[in-house]
Amino acid sequence: MQIATADRPRKSRKQGAAGAERISLDVVYESAKILTGATDPISQMASVLNVLSSFMGLRHGAVALLADPDAAHPSAKSNPYVIAATSLTTELQPPSCGAIPEAVAALVFRTGVAMVSQDVVAEFGADALPPNARGDKMALFAVPIREQAKSPLVLGVLCVYRTLEEPSTSTLDNDLRVLTMIASLFEQSLRFRRLVARDRSRIMNEARNAVKAAQAGAGSQTTPIDGIIGDSPEIETVIARIRKVAKTSAPVLLRGESGTGKELFARAIHALSERKDKPFVKLNCAALSETLLETELFGHEKGSFTGAMAQKKGRFELADGGTLFLDEIGEISHEFQAKLLRVLQEGEFERVGGTKTLRVDVRIVTATNRDLEDAVAKGDFRADLYFRICVIPIMLPxxxxxxxxxxxxxxxxxxxxxxxxxxxxxxxxxxxxxxxxxxxxxxxxxxxxxxxxxxxxxxxxxxxxxxxxxxxxxxxxxxxxxxxxxxxxxIGGLSAGRVVRPIVNQMPPATAPSNCPGQPRKTANTERDELIAAMEQAGWVQAKAARLMGMTPRQIGYALKKHNIDIRKF
Known part of the structure; x- marks a missing residue:
């Protein structure tokens, strides 16, 4: 009995430590889900701070960030910072708001070393307590948020408080470890956001320059292109723009309804570019499942899956140095969009089942008849991929x-x-x-x-x-x-959108037109109201209306033109 009594506190301590470890893992997991899925990690930090408060009792959280890490401030002794988020709000606040003691923030920004204070009042005074603090026995944690791992540049400070009656070293060590991991997750999300912003800015500049060049040369070169038939102003404008953008390597998105000849214009872009002697490779993205699409684009290694009897090069490899045309780009799944984005952004990929990273130089031309802006707004199409492919949009009339x-x-x-x-x-x-x-x-x-x-x-x-x-x-x-x-x-339009259907009024039997024997045939002089009524009854199909009126389709056509009646389509 004495042995059991002696072991009970030890087991209780082990169970308590195991429970704390599980809670810590849950906090890191929930925080990772919030930050990795956020397009703006700063706006999600209030949720992360509330997770820390709910799971671990780390309250009054706040995040300080440099006002502009890339700008120099020669007149200031240190770079200015703002309180970017707290557990209550994500609105920007000045350092004087009290969310983080200014002395603590300055120390972490300057040294880049995490700090733990077991008694905030004793070390920094009563002013260091957070607003609405309950009691004055509080510990403070402040960890640096770096530009990247092991970088000396500190972009921000993550700070939280814990109410402690009897400070425990093991509790403080666990809290500091969890905060350090969350700061690392946050800095990775911030870095990705900055890379996307810089990449988007560069792409937009390239697009503006290419559009200016296209506009400057519009009308100067409208010589027909082989395979493209037409001399209307609409088609000449498209040809002039294609001639200008073909000389660049900027990605082109061909937009237009189904049947407007998007592949033909994609070939024209390739034929007019400096890559004309290199391969032109095409792929219809809507014709393949996600698995087959990945294999077709990236290739696969021998034995990577059942039936892979030999190594196969993907379309990206086959188009190296040339042009890759991806038709129906709006039909690919959201998961595959992330894989495609990496290739378009970095120019590198691995074959399915392979580990060797391959690099290619490919000019991307895409096409769609979908409303990609609407798909982005609904979350069906990634915004970062949209900005990558839609550098030069060309609308085909x-x-x-x-x-x-x-x-x-x-x-x-x-x-x-x-x-x-x-x-x-x-x-x-x-x-x-x-x-x-x-x-x-x-x-x-x-x-x-x-x-x-x-x-x-x-x-x-x-x-x-x-x-x-x-x-x-x-x-x-x-x-x-x-x-x-x-x-x-x-009918595959640019966007199915709203279809306006005519209101069909059923005519009374006594006045309904008919082509029964004994009735005189109608002519092009038929009254306007009677003609409209027959067209509505026939669903605005001229041949059916002709049978109802006892007329020929040509007479119906002439009558419609005579009365200036617009044909309704539905």
Whole structure:
């Protein structure tokens, strides 16, 4: 019994020490979660200080930071600092607010050595007690926040208090150890924030310089580029800008609706650059899963996973010295965005399953039809990656904004179809009129589809307006517009956004137009209200409205133009 009685206090002390260790680990873990996930670590320090207070009883926490660590202050004896955060607020406060004793802060800033005072009042006087302190028996901890590990430059001071009735050396040592680890986490978060800020500033300067150069040369070189067809002002502006930015190595983000020819313009940028003799490598990011995407971009080592029978180079290696085109960049996962950011920022990576760091020199051209700004605001796309790829944004105009290019594009597609099929088809004048009337939500890709389809089904050597799919109630775009809703869009626009749908009023049976036998056929002189009612009943599909009115699609088109009725798309 005597032995058990003697061992009980020893076991109790061991259990108490183990509990303190667990609490300390929990504090470090919670603090790391808060700081590593913060874009602004200073704004999160109040939460970290509250964790220290809740878990360990370290209260009245505060953080002091140099006002500007990069600026010189020759007129001051020491660099000025501010109280950047306390356990109550993250608003900047002057040193005189009392959150940290000025003598303590000056000592830690000057020496870079952590300080522990077991009795603040005895060493620094009653003024050193924090505001709203309960009692005067308090210990103080102040640890330096360095620029980086083992650096002599101290950027800040982390200070907390503990109320002590009977100071314990083991308790104080554990508190100091935890505070030192949290200061290290905070300094790493600060350093990363500063690197991102400097990198963003540099990228923005490069973007401004490149945009100025592009604007200075706009209009001076509008010579067509091979493969790009059109001479409208919209397309000439894009060509002039591409000619200027192609001479630089700045990343380019091609933006535009699906079918506007983003890959074609990416090839043009490569062909006009100094890298034209090097590889042009492309990859559609939306076509692969995250695992396959990582392998395709970075490559893999032999045996790195099941089926990896040999070493494989990734697209970054294959494009070394040249241009890498990443299409649908807005579709990659949030986790993979972090991996891609490192390569774009540092120019280095490791193959999957490898340990050797590889460096490449690659010009990045990306493309998307998504609204990346909206994705960044929602947290779906990393802001740092957005600033890395969107240095030179180039907006590609949709085909409906450059209708003057439709005849040239259509003729080019027909000539290609003739060469491939050994034919000699041609367009009638009214065929071009029909093409002009279409808004082409699928852009150039849809126009190519339309020309190829009508050429394959043409009844004679001359393609007339009556041969067009829209004149035969077989237009694919009309069906796509019908399927489009607020939540989804089968037509890949820059952003699906809000879709305005027309209000369809069902007509009473007595007045509803019909094409029943016995009724006279309508003509282009049909009344405006009756024409609008028929179009609304047909969902604004001209071919269906023509059947309801007993008219031909061409007559419907003429009637709409006569009454100046805008075609509603939905």
């Amino acid at each position: 949709p085909l409906r904004d450059r209708p003057g290019d439709i005849p040239k594009l259509a003729q080019n597609f027909l000539d290609r179809f003739n060469r491939e099929n050994n034919l000699s088809l041609s367009f009638a004048d009214d065929a071009f009129e029909t093409l002009f009337a279409c808004k082409f939500p699928g852009n150039v890709r849809e126009l190519e589809n339309c020309v190829s389809r009508v050429a394959a089904l043409a009844a004679g050597p001359v393609i007339a307006a009556s041969d067009m799919a829209c004149q035969q109630d077989a237009c694919l775009s009309a069906e796509l517009w019908r399927l489009q809703s607020v939540d989804s869009s089968p």
